[in-house]
Amino acid sequence: MPRYALLILPAANRVYADASVRLTRSELAVFSARGLRAEVAASEERELGGVPYVTFETAEPLELRDVALLSNLSSVYALFAVEGGAERDAEGELLRPLPVRPLDRLSSDLITIQKYAGKTNEHFTKLLLNVTALASDKGLGERLSVFDPLCGRGTTLNQALMYGYDAYGLDVDTKDFEAYAGFIKTWLRTKRLKHTAEVVPVRRERALAGRRLNVTFGLSKEAVKAGDVQHLAVVNADTLRSREFFKPRSFDLVVTDAPYGVQHGSKGGSGLSRSPLELLRRAVPVWAELLRPGGALGIAWNTYGGKSEELAAILAGAGLEVVELPDFEHWVDQAIVRDIIVARKPAA
Structure with a gap:
Protein backbone atom coordinates (compact mmCIF):
# COMPACT_ATOMS: atom_id res chain seq x y z
CA MET A 1 0.00 0.00 0.00
CA PRO A 2 1.25 3.55 -0.70
CA ARG A 3 2.82 5.13 2.38
CA TYR A 4 3.14 8.81 3.31
CA ALA A 5 4.64 10.92 6.09
CA LEU A 6 3.46 14.26 7.50
CA LEU A 7 6.12 16.43 9.09
CA ILE A 8 4.47 18.30 11.97
CA LEU A 9 4.77 22.08 12.10
CA PRO A 10 6.51 23.16 15.31
CA ALA A 11 4.14 24.91 17.71
CA ALA A 12 5.31 27.81 19.86
CA ASN A 13 2.96 26.62 22.61
CA ARG A 14 4.68 23.65 24.26
CA VAL A 15 1.47 22.18 25.67
CA TYR A 16 -0.24 22.21 22.28
CA ALA A 17 2.91 20.85 20.63
CA ASP A 18 2.71 17.83 22.93
CA ALA A 19 -0.82 17.09 21.68
CA SER A 20 -0.33 18.06 18.04
CA VAL A 21 0.67 14.63 16.71
CA ARG A 22 -2.38 12.91 18.20
CA LEU A 23 -4.67 15.74 17.08
CA THR A 24 -3.20 15.55 13.57
CA ARG A 25 -4.04 11.84 13.40
CA SER A 26 -7.64 12.60 14.39
CA GLU A 27 -7.83 15.45 11.89
CA LEU A 28 -6.39 13.19 9.18
CA ALA A 29 -9.18 10.68 9.89
CA VAL A 30 -11.77 13.40 9.25
CA PHE A 31 -10.04 14.41 6.00
CA SER A 32 -10.08 10.75 4.96
CA ALA A 33 -13.75 10.24 5.77
CA ARG A 34 -15.05 13.49 4.30
CA GLY A 35 -12.61 14.80 1.71
CA LEU A 36 -9.98 12.47 0.31
CA ARG A 37 -10.60 10.19 -2.64
CA ALA A 38 -7.85 7.86 -1.41
CA GLU A 39 -9.01 6.42 1.92
CA VAL A 40 -6.48 6.43 4.76
CA ALA A 41 -6.13 2.83 5.89
CA ALA A 42 -3.95 3.40 8.97
CA SER A 43 -1.90 6.12 10.65
CA GLU A 44 0.70 6.16 13.40
CA GLU A 45 3.28 8.36 15.09
CA ARG A 46 6.84 7.53 14.04
CA GLU A 47 10.29 9.00 14.34
CA LEU A 48 12.22 9.30 11.08
CA GLY A 49 15.73 10.65 11.39
CA GLY A 50 15.01 11.53 15.00
CA VAL A 51 12.05 13.77 14.07
CA PRO A 52 8.38 12.97 14.85
CA TYR A 53 6.09 12.34 11.88
CA VAL A 54 2.56 11.13 11.34
CA THR A 55 2.82 8.29 8.83
CA PHE A 56 -0.13 6.73 7.06
CA GLU A 57 -1.09 4.28 4.35
CA THR A 58 -3.78 4.67 1.70
CA ALA A 59 -5.71 2.12 -0.29
CA GLU A 60 -4.53 3.82 -3.50
CA PRO A 61 -1.98 6.55 -4.33
CA LEU A 62 -2.88 10.10 -3.44
CA GLU A 63 -4.13 12.17 -6.36
CA LEU A 64 -3.11 15.80 -6.86
CA ARG A 65 -6.48 16.83 -5.45
CA ASP A 66 -5.80 14.78 -2.30
CA VAL A 67 -2.36 16.32 -1.84
CA ALA A 68 -3.84 19.81 -2.23
CA LEU A 69 -6.48 19.05 0.40
CA LEU A 70 -3.95 17.56 2.86
CA SER A 71 -1.86 20.71 2.43
CA ASN A 72 -4.41 22.39 4.72
CA LEU A 73 -4.02 20.09 7.73
CA SER A 74 -3.68 22.40 10.71
CA SER A 75 -0.22 21.26 11.83
CA VAL A 76 1.32 20.04 8.57
CA TYR A 77 4.74 21.41 7.63
CA ALA A 78 5.61 19.08 4.76
CA LEU A 79 4.21 15.94 3.09
CA PHE A 80 6.34 13.08 1.79
CA ALA A 81 5.82 9.85 -0.06
CA VAL A 82 7.70 7.07 1.76
CA GLU A 83 9.69 4.91 -0.63
CA GLY A 84 11.77 1.81 -0.07
CA GLY A 85 12.29 0.28 3.36
CA ALA A 86 14.71 -1.86 5.23
CA GLU A 87 13.10 -5.02 3.95
CA ARG A 88 13.64 -3.98 0.32
CA ASP A 89 16.41 -1.41 0.33
CA ALA A 90 19.67 -1.50 2.26
CA GLU A 91 19.56 2.29 2.52
CA GLY A 92 16.25 2.13 4.37
CA GLU A 93 13.23 4.34 3.81
CA LEU A 94 13.48 7.41 1.61
CA LEU A 95 11.20 10.47 1.75
CA ARG A 96 10.15 12.04 -1.53
CA PRO A 97 8.63 15.51 -0.98
CA LEU A 98 5.21 16.17 -2.46
CA PRO A 99 4.30 19.75 -3.44
CA VAL A 100 1.92 21.18 -0.83
CA ARG A 101 -0.55 23.76 -2.11
CA PRO A 102 -2.57 25.18 0.79
CA LEU A 103 -5.56 27.44 0.30
CA ASP A 104 -3.76 30.29 2.09
CA ARG A 105 -3.76 33.44 -0.02
CA LEU A 106 -2.58 36.00 2.53
CA SER A 107 0.60 36.51 4.54
CA SER A 108 0.86 34.19 7.56
Whole structure:
Protein backbone atom coordinates (compact mmCIF):
# COMPACT_ATOMS: atom_id res chain seq x y z
CA MET A 1 0.00 0.00 0.00
CA PRO A 2 1.25 3.55 -0.70
CA ARG A 3 2.82 5.13 2.38
CA TYR A 4 3.14 8.81 3.31
CA ALA A 5 4.64 10.92 6.09
CA LEU A 6 3.46 14.26 7.50
CA LEU A 7 6.12 16.43 9.09
CA ILE A 8 4.47 18.30 11.97
CA LEU A 9 4.77 22.08 12.10
CA PRO A 10 6.51 23.16 15.31
CA ALA A 11 4.14 24.91 17.71
CA ALA A 12 5.31 27.81 19.86
CA ASN A 13 2.96 26.62 22.61
CA ARG A 14 4.68 23.65 24.26
CA VAL A 15 1.47 22.18 25.67
CA TYR A 16 -0.24 22.21 22.28
CA ALA A 17 2.91 20.85 20.63
CA ASP A 18 2.71 17.83 22.93
CA ALA A 19 -0.82 17.09 21.68
CA SER A 20 -0.33 18.06 18.04
CA VAL A 21 0.67 14.63 16.71
CA ARG A 22 -2.38 12.91 18.20
CA LEU A 23 -4.67 15.74 17.08
CA THR A 24 -3.20 15.55 13.57
CA ARG A 25 -4.04 11.84 13.40
CA SER A 26 -7.64 12.60 14.39
CA GLU A 27 -7.83 15.45 11.89
CA LEU A 28 -6.39 13.19 9.18
CA ALA A 29 -9.18 10.68 9.89
CA VAL A 30 -11.77 13.40 9.25
CA PHE A 31 -10.04 14.41 6.00
CA SER A 32 -10.08 10.75 4.96
CA ALA A 33 -13.75 10.24 5.77
CA ARG A 34 -15.05 13.49 4.30
CA GLY A 35 -12.61 14.80 1.71
CA LEU A 36 -9.98 12.47 0.31
CA ARG A 37 -10.60 10.19 -2.64
CA ALA A 38 -7.85 7.86 -1.41
CA GLU A 39 -9.01 6.42 1.92
CA VAL A 40 -6.48 6.43 4.76
CA ALA A 41 -6.13 2.83 5.89
CA ALA A 42 -3.95 3.40 8.97
CA SER A 43 -1.90 6.12 10.65
CA GLU A 44 0.70 6.16 13.40
CA GLU A 45 3.28 8.36 15.09
CA ARG A 46 6.84 7.53 14.04
CA GLU A 47 10.29 9.00 14.34
CA LEU A 48 12.22 9.30 11.08
CA GLY A 49 15.73 10.65 11.39
CA GLY A 50 15.01 11.53 15.00
CA VAL A 51 12.05 13.77 14.07
CA PRO A 52 8.38 12.97 14.85
CA TYR A 53 6.09 12.34 11.88
CA VAL A 54 2.56 11.13 11.34
CA THR A 55 2.82 8.29 8.83
CA PHE A 56 -0.13 6.73 7.06
CA GLU A 57 -1.09 4.28 4.35
CA THR A 58 -3.78 4.67 1.70
CA ALA A 59 -5.71 2.12 -0.29
CA GLU A 60 -4.53 3.82 -3.50
CA PRO A 61 -1.98 6.55 -4.33
CA LEU A 62 -2.88 10.10 -3.44
CA GLU A 63 -4.13 12.17 -6.36
CA LEU A 64 -3.11 15.80 -6.86
CA ARG A 65 -6.48 16.83 -5.45
CA ASP A 66 -5.80 14.78 -2.30
CA VAL A 67 -2.36 16.32 -1.84
CA ALA A 68 -3.84 19.81 -2.23
CA LEU A 69 -6.48 19.05 0.40
CA LEU A 70 -3.95 17.56 2.86
CA SER A 71 -1.86 20.71 2.43
CA ASN A 72 -4.41 22.39 4.72
CA LEU A 73 -4.02 20.09 7.73
CA SER A 74 -3.68 22.40 10.71
CA SER A 75 -0.22 21.26 11.83
CA VAL A 76 1.32 20.04 8.57
CA TYR A 77 4.74 21.41 7.63
CA ALA A 78 5.61 19.08 4.76
CA LEU A 79 4.21 15.94 3.09
CA PHE A 80 6.34 13.08 1.79
CA ALA A 81 5.82 9.85 -0.06
CA VAL A 82 7.70 7.07 1.76
CA GLU A 83 9.69 4.91 -0.63
CA GLY A 84 11.77 1.81 -0.07
CA GLY A 85 12.29 0.28 3.36
CA ALA A 86 14.71 -1.86 5.23
CA GLU A 87 13.10 -5.02 3.95
CA ARG A 88 13.64 -3.98 0.32
CA ASP A 89 16.41 -1.41 0.33
CA ALA A 90 19.67 -1.50 2.26
CA GLU A 91 19.56 2.29 2.52
CA GLY A 92 16.25 2.13 4.37
CA GLU A 93 13.23 4.34 3.81
CA LEU A 94 13.48 7.41 1.61
CA LEU A 95 11.20 10.47 1.75
CA ARG A 96 10.15 12.04 -1.53
CA PRO A 97 8.63 15.51 -0.98
CA LEU A 98 5.21 16.17 -2.46
CA PRO A 99 4.30 19.75 -3.44
CA VAL A 100 1.92 21.18 -0.83
CA ARG A 101 -0.55 23.76 -2.11
CA PRO A 102 -2.57 25.18 0.79
CA LEU A 103 -5.56 27.44 0.30
CA ASP A 104 -3.76 30.29 2.09
CA ARG A 105 -3.76 33.44 -0.02
CA LEU A 106 -2.58 36.00 2.53
CA SER A 107 0.60 36.51 4.54
CA SER A 108 0.86 34.19 7.56
CA ASP A 109 1.47 37.11 9.94
CA LEU A 110 -2.25 37.83 9.72
CA ILE A 111 -2.56 34.80 12.01
CA THR A 112 0.61 35.04 14.09
CA ILE A 113 1.27 38.73 14.71
CA GLN A 114 -1.38 39.27 17.40
CA LYS A 115 -0.22 38.33 20.91
CA TYR A 116 -2.53 38.67 23.91
CA ALA A 117 -3.62 36.77 27.00
CA GLY A 118 -6.27 34.15 26.26
CA LYS A 119 -5.58 33.90 22.52
CA THR A 120 -6.56 30.50 21.14
CA ASN A 121 -3.68 28.61 19.57
CA GLU A 122 -3.88 29.33 15.84
CA HIS A 123 -3.17 25.69 14.92
CA PHE A 124 -6.20 24.62 16.91
CA THR A 125 -8.35 27.36 15.39
CA LYS A 126 -7.41 26.07 11.94
CA LEU A 127 -8.22 22.50 13.00
CA LEU A 128 -11.66 23.54 14.24
CA LEU A 129 -12.39 25.43 11.01
CA ASN A 130 -11.19 22.49 8.90
CA VAL A 131 -13.28 19.89 10.70
CA THR A 132 -16.39 22.08 10.61
CA ALA A 133 -15.98 22.86 6.90
CA LEU A 134 -15.54 19.17 6.05
CA ALA A 135 -18.83 18.41 7.83
CA SER A 136 -20.69 20.82 5.53
CA ASP A 137 -22.04 20.06 2.08
CA LYS A 138 -19.52 22.40 0.45
CA GLY A 139 -16.38 21.03 2.06
CA LEU A 140 -13.12 22.91 2.49
CA GLY A 141 -12.16 24.11 -0.96
CA GLU A 142 -15.14 26.19 -2.06
CA ARG A 143 -15.65 29.87 -1.27
CA LEU A 144 -17.45 29.92 2.08
CA SER A 145 -19.11 32.43 4.36
CA VAL A 146 -17.96 31.97 7.98
CA PHE A 147 -19.51 33.42 11.14
CA ASP A 148 -17.90 33.46 14.59
CA PRO A 149 -20.54 34.64 17.08
CA LEU A 150 -18.00 34.93 19.94
CA CYS A 151 -15.12 36.23 17.85
CA GLY A 152 -12.99 38.01 20.45
CA ARG A 153 -9.99 39.50 18.65
CA GLY A 154 -10.58 37.60 15.45
CA THR A 155 -8.40 34.48 15.33
CA THR A 156 -11.12 32.48 13.56
CA LEU A 157 -11.98 35.40 11.29
CA ASN A 158 -8.34 35.75 10.23
CA GLN A 159 -8.04 32.04 9.42
CA ALA A 160 -11.19 32.24 7.32
CA LEU A 161 -9.72 35.22 5.44
CA MET A 162 -6.48 33.27 4.90
CA TYR A 163 -8.51 30.62 3.07
CA GLY A 164 -10.13 33.21 0.82
CA TYR A 165 -13.47 33.00 2.63
CA ASP A 166 -15.75 35.85 3.70
CA ALA A 167 -15.66 36.32 7.47
CA TYR A 168 -18.25 37.71 9.88
CA GLY A 169 -18.04 38.05 13.63
CA LEU A 170 -19.80 39.35 16.70
CA ASP A 171 -18.55 40.01 20.21
CA VAL A 172 -19.90 41.88 23.21
CA ASP A 173 -16.49 43.02 24.49
CA THR A 174 -15.86 46.61 23.37
CA LYS A 175 -12.10 46.43 24.00
CA ASP A 176 -11.77 43.32 21.85
CA PHE A 177 -13.84 44.92 19.09
CA GLU A 178 -11.69 48.06 19.08
CA ALA A 179 -8.45 46.07 19.24
CA TYR A 180 -9.41 43.92 16.28
CA ALA A 181 -10.67 46.86 14.22
CA GLY A 182 -7.38 48.68 14.82
CA PHE A 183 -5.32 45.60 14.01
CA ILE A 184 -7.01 44.69 10.73
CA LYS A 185 -6.98 48.28 9.46
CA THR A 186 -3.27 48.58 10.20
CA TRP A 187 -2.51 45.18 8.69
CA LEU A 188 -4.32 45.99 5.44
CA ARG A 189 -2.49 49.32 5.14
CA THR A 190 0.87 47.71 5.90
CA LYS A 191 0.33 45.03 3.25
CA ARG A 192 -0.84 47.71 0.80
CA LEU A 193 -3.91 45.76 -0.13
CA LYS A 194 -6.63 47.65 -1.94
CA HIS A 195 -9.40 47.99 0.64
CA THR A 196 -12.13 49.97 2.33
CA ALA A 197 -12.61 49.80 6.10
CA GLU A 198 -14.94 51.75 8.36
CA VAL A 199 -16.65 51.47 11.73
CA VAL A 200 -20.26 52.61 11.67
CA PRO A 201 -23.05 52.77 14.30
CA VAL A 202 -25.93 50.33 13.97
CA ARG A 203 -29.33 51.64 15.05
CA ARG A 204 -32.60 49.87 15.65
CA GLU A 205 -35.71 52.02 16.13
CA ARG A 206 -33.42 55.06 16.46
CA ALA A 207 -31.57 53.52 19.40
CA LEU A 208 -27.92 52.54 19.18
CA ALA A 209 -27.80 48.73 18.94
CA GLY A 210 -24.07 48.35 18.40
CA ARG A 211 -21.14 49.20 16.15
CA ARG A 212 -20.10 47.44 12.99
CA LEU A 213 -16.74 47.15 11.27
CA ASN A 214 -17.14 46.75 7.51
CA VAL A 215 -14.14 45.75 5.40
CA THR A 216 -13.84 44.90 1.71
CA PHE A 217 -10.46 44.09 0.17
CA GLY A 218 -8.75 42.48 -2.79
CA LEU A 219 -5.24 41.25 -3.46
CA SER A 220 -4.67 43.94 -6.10
CA LYS A 221 -6.34 46.88 -7.79
CA GLU A 222 -7.00 44.67 -10.79
CA ALA A 223 -8.68 42.05 -8.59
CA VAL A 224 -10.92 44.67 -7.02
CA LYS A 225 -11.92 46.01 -10.43
CA ALA A 226 -12.76 42.47 -11.52
CA GLY A 227 -14.92 41.94 -8.42
CA ASP A 228 -12.53 39.45 -6.81
CA VAL A 229 -12.87 40.73 -3.24
CA GLN A 230 -13.35 39.36 0.25
CA HIS A 231 -15.72 40.71 2.86
CA LEU A 232 -15.21 41.07 6.59
CA ALA A 233 -17.78 42.41 9.06
CA VAL A 234 -17.64 42.45 12.84
CA VAL A 235 -20.38 43.69 15.17
CA ASN A 236 -19.87 44.85 18.76
CA ALA A 237 -23.01 43.49 20.44
CA ASP A 238 -24.48 40.62 22.45
CA THR A 239 -24.35 37.29 20.59
CA LEU A 240 -27.96 36.58 21.60
CA ARG A 241 -28.92 39.47 19.31
CA SER A 242 -27.15 38.05 16.24
CA ARG A 243 -30.41 37.88 14.29
CA GLU A 244 -30.69 41.68 14.51
CA PHE A 245 -27.49 42.09 12.50
CA PHE A 246 -27.41 39.12 10.12
CA LYS A 247 -30.11 37.51 8.03
CA PRO A 248 -31.27 33.91 8.45
CA ARG A 249 -29.45 31.36 6.28
CA SER A 250 -26.55 33.75 5.69
CA PHE A 251 -23.59 31.50 6.54
CA ASP A 252 -22.10 28.21 5.39
CA LEU A 253 -20.24 27.75 8.67
CA VAL A 254 -20.60 28.91 12.26
CA VAL A 255 -17.31 28.33 14.08
CA THR A 256 -16.59 29.48 17.61
CA ASP A 257 -14.58 28.96 20.77
CA ALA A 258 -17.05 28.93 23.66
CA PRO A 259 -16.01 30.73 26.88
CA TYR A 260 -13.94 28.40 29.03
CA GLY A 261 -15.64 29.55 32.22
CA VAL A 262 -12.84 29.72 34.78
CA GLN A 263 -10.63 32.17 32.90
CA HIS A 264 -13.05 33.84 30.57
CA GLY A 265 -16.52 33.87 32.08
CA SER A 266 -19.52 33.21 29.85
CA LYS A 267 -20.77 36.46 28.41
CA GLY A 268 -23.70 37.13 26.14
CA GLY A 269 -26.69 37.89 28.30
CA SER A 270 -26.05 35.12 30.79
CA GLY A 271 -23.61 37.00 33.00
CA LEU A 272 -20.42 35.46 34.35
CA SER A 273 -20.53 31.72 34.87
CA ARG A 274 -18.13 28.82 35.32
CA SER A 275 -20.08 26.94 32.66
CA PRO A 276 -20.80 28.00 29.08
CA LEU A 277 -23.81 25.69 28.86
CA GLU A 278 -26.41 28.29 29.80
CA LEU A 279 -25.05 30.68 27.18
CA LEU A 280 -25.04 27.91 24.56
CA ARG A 281 -28.59 26.83 25.41
CA ARG A 282 -29.77 30.34 24.61
CA ALA A 283 -27.40 31.13 21.75
CA VAL A 284 -27.26 27.93 19.66
CA PRO A 285 -30.89 28.22 18.42
CA VAL A 286 -30.08 31.78 17.27
CA TRP A 287 -26.89 30.68 15.53
CA ALA A 288 -28.65 27.72 13.89
CA GLU A 289 -31.10 30.09 12.21
CA LEU A 290 -28.17 31.87 10.57
CA LEU A 291 -26.84 28.65 9.02
CA ARG A 292 -27.70 27.72 5.46
CA PRO A 293 -29.12 24.22 4.90
CA GLY A 294 -26.17 21.86 4.49
CA GLY A 295 -24.01 24.16 6.60
CA ALA A 296 -22.19 23.16 9.78
CA LEU A 297 -21.62 24.54 13.27
CA GLY A 298 -18.40 23.78 15.17
CA ILE A 299 -17.84 24.62 18.83
CA ALA A 300 -14.74 24.24 21.00
CA TRP A 301 -15.42 24.10 24.72
CA ASN A 302 -13.95 23.29 28.10
CA THR A 303 -15.11 19.83 29.16
CA TYR A 304 -14.96 20.90 32.83
CA GLY A 305 -17.88 23.19 31.99
CA GLY A 306 -20.15 20.60 30.40
CA LYS A 307 -20.31 17.10 29.00
CA SER A 308 -20.41 16.31 25.29
CA GLU A 309 -23.81 14.69 25.77
CA GLU A 310 -25.18 17.97 27.11
CA LEU A 311 -23.84 19.95 24.15
CA ALA A 312 -25.16 17.33 21.74
CA ALA A 313 -28.63 17.70 23.25
CA ILE A 314 -28.46 21.48 22.84
CA LEU A 315 -27.47 21.15 19.18
CA ALA A 316 -30.13 18.52 18.46
CA GLY A 317 -32.72 20.72 20.14
CA ALA A 318 -31.87 23.45 17.64
CA GLY A 319 -32.58 21.09 14.73
CA LEU A 320 -28.95 20.19 14.00
CA GLU A 321 -27.45 16.74 13.42
CA VAL A 322 -24.36 16.02 15.52
CA VAL A 323 -21.47 14.63 13.45
CA GLU A 324 -19.46 11.68 14.74
CA LEU A 325 -15.81 12.68 15.20
CA PRO A 326 -12.61 10.99 16.38
CA ASP A 327 -11.05 12.06 19.68
CA PHE A 328 -10.04 15.74 19.80
CA GLU A 329 -10.02 16.16 23.58
CA HIS A 330 -6.73 17.57 24.90
CA TRP A 331 -5.33 19.19 28.02
CA VAL A 332 -4.71 22.97 27.95
CA ASP A 333 -4.04 23.75 31.62
CA GLN A 334 -5.18 22.65 35.06
CA ALA A 335 -8.55 24.37 34.57
CA ILE A 336 -9.17 23.59 30.89
CA VAL A 337 -9.52 20.34 28.97
CA ARG A 338 -10.65 21.31 25.49
CA ASP A 339 -12.73 19.33 23.02
CA ILE A 340 -14.79 20.08 19.91
CA ILE A 341 -18.26 19.18 18.72
CA VAL A 342 -19.67 19.66 15.22
CA ALA A 343 -23.23 19.53 13.97
CA ARG A 344 -24.78 19.87 10.53
CA LYS A 345 -27.95 21.62 9.46
CA PRO A 346 -30.01 19.23 7.32
CA ALA A 347 -30.28 20.21 3.67
CA ALA A 348 -33.66 21.63 2.71
